[in-house]
Amino acid sequence: MTCSLHACLADPAELQRQLCAAVANVAEQSLFAFAEPCAQADFDERAAAVDGWVRARVAFRGAADGALSCALAEPLARELLVAFLGESPDGEPADAALFDFAGELANMVCGDWLTHACPDTLFALQRPEVSRLAAPPGEPGTLILVNEAPVWCGVHVDKAAA
């Protein structure tokens, strides 16, 4: 099999399709959630109603060096954490648990995407970096609804390997 990474990085529509597929796979397999593409206007409307966001960034090195980021509404992150663990924690999940989960979510999306884009290529994924945002990232990205809540996913590439 060939690596489609560089072709998809040069084709925004294909990149969006692949990222949406990766998020949907993670949502369905591990979170018992449903993911679907979202139009910009719909995303903006739903995002405006969200108070806080959690963003997780996973850097990768391999056929290309870069990073994948996922930003999701904080209430959705808490809902998905409960689904991931299969139980409701006593009270609200601590920030450490929420950030750990958000990082693992981005890690799974990144790994799923790279494995499908380049099934024969080794990549090294770095430890996720997680932070809070007041609003979703303004840069272009893939817009997705997970359980009808907004999720932003984007890829930044540093350089293509020779």
Place this chain on the structure above:
Amino acid sequence: MTSDPSPHPLRLLIVDDSAMMRVMIKRAVSLCDVPVGAIFEAGNGAEALTVLERESIDAVFTDINMPVMTGPELLREILQRGWTNLVRVIISTDGSAARRAEMHDLGVRLYVEKPFPPEVVRDVLTACVPGGSC
């Protein structure tokens, strides 16, 4: 005529730098009907070695990318120390053929790709008990 002895409850070690992933794997294990005696946890390969030196473990479930000591580094240590009876299971987001081949060379016979539904853990544990496929 003698009957087969009941398998002893498995003693497992889960190695992942994500505490939430360790909780999720433990929960998936608890849903299985395979007898499990004890579950130990480690946040990286170095912590895992400390547990393996101290405890009798039947199977280790390890991630690949971890700080301090990675999964492949842990697996090399296990080979160097001759702990070849230990069932080694990879649980990783990296499902590439190249990574699977690398792990196979390090003695891994069971590979779980994240994301995974909980029932995948049941299949892996079933393979780990005596008479299983690994």
